Amino acid sequence: MVQLNQNFINNIAQELPSQLSLEEFIAFCDKPLRPSLRVNTLKIDSASLLERMQAKGWQFEQIPWCPDGFWYQAPDSVQAGNTVEYLQGLFYVQEASSMLPPMALLYDTHLSTVLDMASAPGSKTTQIAAMMHNEGTLVANEYSASRIKALHFNIQRMGVSNAVMTHFDARVFGESLYETFDAILLDAPCSGEGTVRKDPQALKNWDASEIDIIAATQRDLIESAFLALKPGGVLVYSTCTLNKTENHGVCHHLKQQFGDAVIFESLIDLFRGADQTVTDEGFLHVWPQVYDSEGFFVARIRKATSVPRQLPAPQTRANFPFQPVSTKQYQLLMATINPIIGVELPKTRIWVRDDEFWLFPEGFAELIGKLRYQRIGVRLATAEKHGIKLQHEAVMALTVVPKLALSVDETQAEQYMMGRDIMLSVPEKAQGERVLVWQQQVLGMVKHLGNRLKNQLPRNLVRDNISNNEA
Numbered sequence: 001m002v003q004l005n006q007n008f009i010n011n012i013a014q015e016l017p018s019q020l021s022l023e024e025f026i027a028f029c030d031k032p033l034r035p036s037l038r039v040n041t042l043k044i045d046s047a048s049l050l051e052r053m054q055a056k057g058w059q060f061e062q063i064p065w066c067p068d069g070f071w072y073q074a075p076d077s078v079q080a081g082n083t084v085e086y087l088q089g090l091f092y093v094q095e096a097s098s099m100l101p102p103m104a105l106l107y108d109t110h111l112s113t114v115l116d117m118a119s120a121p122g123s124k125t126t127q128i129a130a131m132m133h134n135e136g137t138l139v140a141n142e143y144s145a146s147r148i149k150a151l152h153f154n155i156q157r158m159g160v161s162n163a164v165m166t167h168f169d170a171r172v173f174g175e176s177l178y179e180t181f182d183a184i185l186l187d188a189p190c191s192g193e194g195t196v197r198k199d200p201q202a203l204k205n206w207d208a209s210e211i212d213i214i215a216a217t218q219r220d221l222i223e224s225a226f227l228a229l230k231p232g233g234v235l236v237y238s239t240c241t242l243n244k245t246e247n248h249g250v251c252h253h254l255k256q257q258f259g260d261a262v263i264f265e266s267l268i269d270l271f272r273g274a275d276q277t278v279t280d281e282g283f284l285h286v287w288p289q290v291y292d293s294e295g296f297f298v299a300r301i302r303k304a305t306s307v308p309r310q311l312p313a314p315q316t317r318a319n320f321p322f323q324p325v326s327t328k329q330y331q332l333l334m335a336t337i338n339p340i341i342g343v344e345l346p347k348t349r350i351w352v353r354d355d356e357f358w359l360f361p362e363g364f365a366e367l368i369g370k371l372r373y374q375r376i377g378v379r380l381a382t383a384e385k386h387g388i389k390l391q392h393e394a395v396m397a398l399t400v401v402p403k404l405a406l407s408v409d410e411t412q413a414e415q416y417m418m419g420r421d422i423m424l425s426v427p428e429k430a431q432g433e434r435v436l437v438w439q440q441q442v443l444g445m446v447k448h449l450g451n452r453l454k455n456q457l458p459r460n461l462v463r464d465n466i467s468n469n470e471a
């Protein structure tokens, strides 16, 4: 049973648009959310994933604002986040309204340098990467150290190769990467009033004074985002909260600060039905009862002209720990990994640090020296005593299925995800390192030892149990 405190209800009563009823709002707060997922088009198209899952008894309904988003019903015993398909990165379990901000950011354009300022656990980062087709550079920042791990897990699982992870208070971007990005998402930390259907306790201790504190941070963050945006670029500001102080108020603050450089672009044409939640300014203010979703707020803001820096430019950082790969190293690397992955990688994007080879996002070199980066692109391989070893995250990101891949059935795929070796019924000549696939989708690496496939799934990705997917 949902717990709403009376101060919250009083506040909502004032904020609710006149065409919506408070009783209905409260009733929806108590209604469980419809589960939804987004297909990862970096790995599979929506029709193919749906066909695969429907054959196992799943049912789907299209989400109107996201072509690859669906409400779903899985068979009773199945937990979506514990299936092999999920672990292969074929989909992300993501709330329907949380798919709106990336759509608002990129629906009409293909951009090369994008910043996601507050990105963990990565639902929107991975959606943006899919919309960018893994091209260009996507800087994914997260301030909370404890949430970085989940962000990395999801970037790796979904096969994102164009992301650069950073770990800062996002107030730094305005000066450190001044007027650098074509597009920025600020999915801001907020009071979470829209999430009560997922977490019935979320509003138990709601307190108006906390909203002012959170809004002060949001105002700093949106100013920083605007400074980091190139003139002509697009900023999307979103929250999963409902009050106007954290939503409309933060956007109007930006306009007060930067005047005509700030243009609010209407989202009324984002999808059919957007008119039901669009505000006078063109923002989407999504109340839970309108689309039967979480509450959300989304604003799209264009930067019409350049605005001056507020602080002097920071000094360039001198010690970047990577070197471009040498021709000799590149030839050796390709000779080793090409037969396994079957993909030619451009030399200009491969960089070396100590004994590690990394694939950097296209165009990342321009950002070198401007900030400290936690993780850049994909760790491809490491040079070890017995030769070069291809890394799990590389095979997850380079999703082309190589000719020499070994194919297994569903039971074996489940065994693999539980960290077990796969026994071969007929012993063969040992083949060494190979990519393992199930239904033409990569699972990870194994070492073919002749009589068995030795499991090489990183230990932190091993699951105790996999949901049985049979209908």
Ligand SMILES: C[S@@+](CC[C@H](N)C(=O)[O-])C[C@H]1O[C@@H](n2cnc3c(N)ncnc32)[C@H](O)[C@@H]1O
Binding pocket: 098, 117, 118, 119, 120, 121, 122, 123, 124, 125, 141, 142, 143, 144, 147, 168, 169, 170, 171, 187, 188, 189, 190, 240
């Ligand atoms: C709404 S959540 C982001 C959800 C994420 N965009 C997604 O879709 O998966 C807001 C995030 O902002 C982070 N955060 C809080 N303060 C921050 C700051 N000053 N700078 C950057 N991120 C911050 C929080 O740790 C939290 O992960």
